[in-house]
Amino acid sequence: MKHLLSLEDLPRTGIESLLGRADGWRKTALSGQQPRQPLTGRTVVNLFFEPSTRTRSSFELAAKRLGATVLNFDMASSSARKGETLADTLYTLEAMGGEIFVVRHAVDGVVAGLAEVCADGTRLINAGDGRSAHPTQGLLDMLTIRQRKGRDFSGLSVAIIGDVRHSRVARSDLHALRALDTGEIRVAAPPALLPDASELSGCLVCEDADSAVRGADVVMTLRLQRERMEDGLVASLEAYFRDWGITPERLALARPDAIVMHPGPMNRGVEISDAVADGPQSVIRDQVSNGVAVRMAVLEALVAAA
Ligand code: CP
Numbered sequence: 001m002k003h004l005l006s007l008e009d010l011p012r013t014g015i016e017s018l019l020g021r022a023d024g025w026r027k028t029a030l031s032g033q034q035p036r037q038p039l040t041g042r043t044v045v046n047l048f049f050e051p052s053t054r055t056r057s058s059f060e061l062a063a064k065r066l067g068a069t070v071l072n073f074d075m076a077s078s079s080a081r082k083g084e085t086l087a088d089t090l091y092t093l094e095a096m097g098g099e100i101f102v103v104r105h106a107v108d109g110v111v112a113g114l115a116e117v118c119a120d121g122t123r124l125i126n127a128g129d130g131r132s133a134h135p136t137q138g139l140l141d142m143l144t145i146r147q148r149k150g151r152d153f154s155g156l157s158v159a160i161i162g163d164v165r166h167s168r169v170a171r172s173d174l175h176a177l178r179a180l181d182t183g184e185i186r187v188a189a190p191p192a193l194l195p196d197a198s199e200l201s202g203c204l205v206c207e208d209a210d211s212a213v214r215g216a217d218v219v220m221t222l223r224l225q226r227e228r229m230e231d232g233l234v235a236s237l238e239a240y241f242r243d244w245g246i247t248p249e250r251l252a253l254a255r256p257d258a259i260v261m262h263p264g265p266m267n268r269g270v271e272i273s274d275a276v277a278d279g280p281q282s283v284i285r286d287q288v289s290n291g292v293a294v295r296m297a298v299l300e301a302l303v304a305a306a
Contacts, residue, residue, distance in 0.1 A: 001305050003115050003124040004298055006133040007175040015142065015179055021297035022143050022290070029065065029293040037067025038300050044068045045098040047089070048127065049075050049105045054264055054288055055127045055136070059102045062295035071098060086110065087117050094119050100302060101125070106228075108132040123302040131166050131228060137263055138172030140294040142180060144287045145218055148259050153177070157184040159212040159254075162222035162244060162271050163193045166229055169263040170222055171199070178202055188212035190244065192233045209244045214253040220261040221246045221271045237270050247273045251281065259283045 007015065028034055044063035048056050056072070063070045073093070075081075080089055090101065100123045103111045108130035115124050128134040149156055158177055164170045164187055177185050187194070188206040206212040213219055224234060234240050246260060260272075260282045268274055277284060 001301055003111075003126075004135050004302065005112050005115060005124065005126045007135045007138050007172050007179070008133075010135075010179070012179045012181075015139065015176055018139055018294070018297050018301060019143050019146060021301060022139065022293040025296040025300075026143075026290070026293040029062070029296055030289060032065075034065050034067070037065075039063060039303055040067035042068045042099055042303060043071060043097050044100045044102065044299065045071045045073060045093050046127075047073045047093070047101050047103045049080070049086075049103075050128065052104055052127070054291055055104065055134075056102075058288070058291040059125075059127065059295050059299075061292050062299055063100075065292070066296055066299055068100075068299070071096075086114065090114055090118060090122075094122055099123060100299065102127045104128045106130055121306065123306065125298060125302070128168050131168050131225075132171060134168040134172050134263075136291070136294055136298055137169045138176040139298070140287055140290040141169075141173050141220070141261060141263070142176045143290045143294055144261065144283050145259070147286070147290075148283060149217060153180045153182040155183050156217045157186065157215060158182055158218040158220065159186040159188065159206075159216040160220045160222065161188045161209050161212050161246065163224045163229070164189045164222065165193045165195045166225035167222045171195075173220065174199070174203070186212045186216065188244070190234070190240070193229075209246075209250060210253055213246070213250055216254045216258055218259055218261065219246060219251065219254055222263065223265060224267055224270055237267075241270055241273075245269075245271055245273060246276050248275050248279070251276055251279075261287060264288065 060070050102125045104127040111126040111129050185203045186206050187203045188209050262284050
């Protein structure tokens with residue numbers, strides 16, 4: 001694995017290997033005391049052109065836990081504001097010793113484009129590009145399901161509800177769930193927020209949220225990506241919450257031991273109620289914690305493969 005651009009590039013064994021590595025880091029990921037620091041002497045650059053709390057912070061923590069020097073590129077005060085191209089920004093930071101670049105960008109395919117022009121020794125991690133992919137979120141979501149439901153996904157029913165059309169998280173989750181042979185993958189969204197049918201192969205498309213949630217083991221809800229959608233796709237947030245929001249009443253249709261996931265940031269009262277987000281079935285904070293371990297695993301694997 002030279003770069004991590006998309007989970008589409010990884011077979012099941014590759015995904016399971018990264019999840020195994022992340023499991024190994026999980027116990028110590030949140031503590032400052034690391035038994036090993038395989039990134040000592042390496043420089044990781046966080047190159048974020050879109051806002052982030054979870055992904056940027058957890059990559060910084062993960063890299064520091066592993067002994068790396070971390071450079072957080074500040075887009076607002078950078079020469080990108082003066083018209084410097086993305087490739088020139090990369091070359092500039094490579095020239096300062098940057099080796100592993102964690103890149104988030106609003107445009108689909110940007111990180112794959114950088115992989116074509118970067119130096120041989122550079123490693124790239126896609127931290128979310130447009131609607132396309134968010135592979136480390138996909139991995140941390142799979143790790144979270146595995147912790148609660150076991151390694152065998154073949155008996156699981158996973159419901160993904162909400163703005164699937166604009167969600168890079170949903171695309172990465174769908175690839176991972178298919179690769180792990182998940183028993184049933186249900187997708188439910190207002191028609192305007194469903195992706196093309198070609199992206200939903202192997203999924204059961206449900207007409208409403210209740211049928212998606214009924215009997216599910218995992219209920220995954222998604223943020224309305226208002227920054228990526230044309231005006232008017234969602235007429236009213238109140239109606240959206242009524243029809244598609246995860247409330248205690250709707251969640252009661254799922255299996256009693258169902259877990260609720262959300263990649264964050266949440267729009268409370270739009271796609272999820274406070275009572276569910278903060279309730280006993282929510283694993284949303286576990287997802288965040290697992291993000292550090294998964295990102296440690298990915299950074300370590302990229303360095304090991306160099
Ligand atoms: N899930 C996720 O990507 O969150 P951030 O935008 O805060 O990184």
